[in-house]
Amino acid sequence: MTRPSPTLPEPMPTQARPGNCAAANCAACEVRSLTFCIGLEHDEISRLSAIVTRLSLAAHQMLFHEGDAAEFVYNVTRGVMKLYKLLPDGRRQITGFLLPGDFLGLAGKDGYSYSAEAVDAVELCRFPRRKLNALFEAFPQLERRMLKLATDELIAAQDQMVLLGRRTAAEKVAVFLLRLSEREKMRGQTGNPVLLPMTRGDIADYLGLTIETVSRTLSKLKRDRLIRQISLTEIEIVDVERMTNLAEG
């Protein structure tokens, strides 16, 4: 593996100055069935409502940087976020893309362990960590849920290690498209065509590849009739079976 040219610098994203902040009505939340709020009792919901702030980010706006004090945790309610870590020389690894319902903000004592940036227009719920921790006392279910979220994220991270360490470029791209399709389906979208709001550079930095290899690999999948490109950001999986075979290895 060679040292890929940093996909950064991108147009330097501005620090979060949320477009709007407002108290939120969690009871009316339309993505609650996906979030860590799922299945909470009525009084838990109302206590959460009391500490939550809604905010919006424009595309490319930063939510926070790696190392920032981790005062808040968040729930994505709309749009797509990317989480990434940088090496000193600018090489970047995107550790995850977050869709509506996904949670972010787990952090160790050194603050957030990654940077978080909006891919497109994003809306989030923001919870002060201190106040949320205080709620754990009254509602142990909440902490149980946090542990489950962390565990699920950990399992996903292990899968991603297998992908990064042991899969070919074609397999990486196939897995990426199939996984994203599944996640979109779980959110009530069709999942096919797959929607790709992120750039080829983002995908490359997520899969441990270069932009060119991602592009060439997609072209090859098109030539082989496994996928069809409807637009830059929409890819139809034409032959699910062969894609799945490819993804299995």
Place this chain on the structure above:
Amino acid sequence: MTRPSPTLPEPMPTQARPGNCAAANCAACEVRSLTFCIGLEHDEISRLSAIVTRLSLAAHQMLFHEGDAAEFVYNVTRGVMKLYKLLPDGRRQITGFLLPGDFLGLAGKDGYSYSAEAVDAVELCRFPRRKLNALFEAFPQLERRMLKLATDELIAAQDQMVLLGRRTAAEKVAVFLLRLSEREKMRGQTGNPVLLPMTRGDIADYLGLTIETVSRTLSKLKRDRLIRQISLTEIEIVDVERMTNLAEG
């Protein structure tokens, strides 16, 4: 990245038939300061003692396989374990090495998400998950600690993603040696020379490389006087500064 030849099959490890099982005295535990038992109250310790079983594994013995029902969680008290996932064709990614004090057994609804195998002679504490969960009711601190463990593991997993996706072979090996050295220091060992009970094949599958590349890279580090090989399993870091520079990128 090409498809590395499976480092498996190794001499097929036998399923765990622990060499001995015994009740344990947690109060006298010599690695407690490292484990998730750290800082627990006296009565918490005694409640833990009541549900724990100690067991031993010989080198290469399996503790559990990916997909097994996750009835237990464990704490390593002696030796080194490796956790890994396999692709259908045998390619292997080692997701972590566990040293004394390290915890394992977090799992989703599909059972353990990885296989666990002893690298050398290992001793563990085993906790039935059901009984541990029951203790969470009485001792919320225990659950707090589990969440912290999961969070720390997640942060480590993200660092590993950067390593797998964006670092060169030389950087990977340097980071591996330095991190292992740090972990040994935290356990009261010198950390230099670094002790490597795992094989070159294990290291390769942990770093997303082949055996040959690991071996060649170590040879290069020796030629360049960054390290000195004392024995197959002992490597002295001679020039910590240049090693650190290399590891930073």
Place this chain on the structure above:
DNA sequence: CCGTGGCCTTGACCTGCGTCAAGATGAAAA
């Protein structure tokens, strides 16, 4: 309508690391 600038694609070439193969080493058994 035309420029401008960001992204994406494609081609030609290069190289880091994988593959294949042949010893070397070292621990354990005879």
Place this chain on the structure above:
DNA sequence: TTTTCATCTTGACGCAGGTCAAGGCCACGG
């Protein structure tokens, strides 16, 4: 001590994917 066998090292070679460079596409502003 010698045999054995797994593991490790080293060399020669090949290729997947990275690098460099040119051009295409498309949204947006003037």
